[in-house]
Amino acid sequence: MNTIALVGNPNSGKTTLFNALTGSNQHVGNWPGVTVEKKEGQLKFNGNIYNIVDLPGTYSLGAYSEDEVVARDFIIKGNPDVVINVVDATNIERNLYLTTQLMEMGTKVIIALNMMDEAKSKNIDIDIEKLSQNLGIPVIPTIAAKKKGIDSLIQKAVEFINEDIYNYDPISYGENIDKEIHDIRILLKGSSREYPNNWIAIKALEGDKEVLNKLKSNELVNQHLISLADKASEYELEIVDRRYNFIGNIIHSSVNRPTESRETLTDKIDKIVTNKYLGIPIFAIIMFVSFQLTFVIGSDLLGGYVEGWIENLGGWLSGILLTLNTPDWLLSFLIDGVVGGVGAVVVFVPLIAVLYFFLGILEDTGYMARAAYVMDGLMRALGLHGKTFISMIVGFGCNVPGIMSTRTLENKKDRMIALLINPFMSCGARFPIYLVFISAFFADNGGIVLFLIYGLGIIVALVMGKIFSKTLFKGESSHFIMELPPYRLPSFRSVIRDMWDKVWDFLQRAGTIIFIVVTLLWILSIFPLGVEPYSQESLLGKIGTIIAPIFAPAGFGTWQASVSLFAGIAAKEAVVAVLGMVYGGASEGRELISAIQQAFTPLAAISFLVMTLLYTPCAAVLATVKKETNSIGWTVFMAVYPFIIGWVGAVFVYQVGSILGL
């Protein structure tokens, strides 16, 4: 099977194109650094199947951050048959820089000149024919977001696979460097390599670490490079300059952009949202309004339905089971465990959906990059990098992609801190826990309570970040450079599709991991045989009773709460599932809510919420930490330290609250 790779600058539309080519639904967002992993999909065309690879965005092959390393590695070692270089037509000059590097490698490359709609509205005039001729590369105009130009692009890419090796005019780097390249090539001769000697020579002069490493065994070349001494760094920048000159000559005759651009709508919006006084308040308001609306739409308008269905289902099921003379143990499993436990989680689907809807809009408009911008000052004061904030917002959806997105941080120290504080950002799976307790105690102020919980998560994350940057990860954090993409109107379809994707994932988890947890705990609950299921005398109850004293100072030292917290480490939704299970099934309506009202005081409820917000992240997050840090030590650290923070926080809330007489 032939492989076609999508390569380009961040936010140029690679993933949008990937989705259009393969019919997949990979995550698209309007900020640089959405994709941080390699993703593969299939394209069927004329009876053949092609393997399409979507890569993280990169500005060059220099690979400064982890996500760029992924892109670089695939371009260099993945041997794609054709590379589709996605170029943002509104910013051709900078985008073509990467193209020149692809040309140097002798890659078979075609250009998808994307965002043609925006180029047009900005009055950028591009002579595509000429551009293509000057470059010696086919250029196909596309509007990936509207699926325009896709067919011609596929046609061209496929044609290209079978074409013989392609030759571009070599870029001239000036007399001195060209001579150096020539000399190194001669020294390289004979040694067989998978890359053109020309490219190796350029990369060696550029000081590319990987290439230099490979050349270590070649004495002659090494000697030669050492003899260059001071000139080397001069050459390095000169090469960059020359590439830009080359680009300048090419676009001079093929691209015409109006010089003095007027103030765009994006500029006008930015003036307000990045304003030095308004920036942070606006961010807080956006968050607050999102939660308030989530609550109003998700719970008041939609929430009742699902709850009603589950109640009916429970009633109907228990009716049937009773007429069938089902044994008690099975009854307790199906009604209390499955309907009560899994059902308690599923009840919250509408709210989860609305939350994801808002997060999706936030990601698609372009505001994300601005949020990082306005928070940079605060972040910097805490010794963190502004981009950390993007990974934090992504963490609101789920901490797994949140942690993955820390790959875009160039500096190892910045990245580790961002990774370690991400789980304090409250994810969608913790959402049902808050909602149960809000319905039980704070039903009138749901939006505010949610806002406070999420806000507390951010504050704890920032404080821990500060502590880490003062202790474990000292040193300067790297410079802040980020592209601010133009605001774009989110496409309703893609927001809905993304939302559905996440809701579906949530439902699948309810049907798999939550179901398994519920089943395991149910088994524990019917032993020793003959005990009342879910009673304190059962094995489950006994285990819980042993753990419970740990949580007594926090006000929820019951065996039920303890078991639910431990189940929550498998997946956070399990906390609610277990509570739903042990406090009786949904068959009798709002039993869970009223059971919680009896089992917790309002103060204990707050302290429990603090605990669930902060304590040990779920298994999936821990697995991601293991994968990203490649260290068991950090993974254990990640499991333990949030537990301590959560416990201390909960105890603090409960004890101070008690003293104040709450």
Added chain:
Amino acid sequence: MEDKAMVFLKRNEFGKIKEINGCEDVKKRLFELGLRRGAGVRILKNDIGPLILNVSGCKMALGRGLARNIILSI
């Protein structure tokens, strides 16, 4: 013609990048991001926090530390 560090430019001022001070790595990164010698830069915001600028049609936020090392000719 006058040379000034980017960080001293006010909103709406325009200049061409003359040179960038600092270590080679940072320099190269900036070049590759489009902040190369000769590129025209318009300042869109410069009060507190990172600057916001327009470099050949692309909007970028740039930390003050970096902006101090970028010399523009105006």
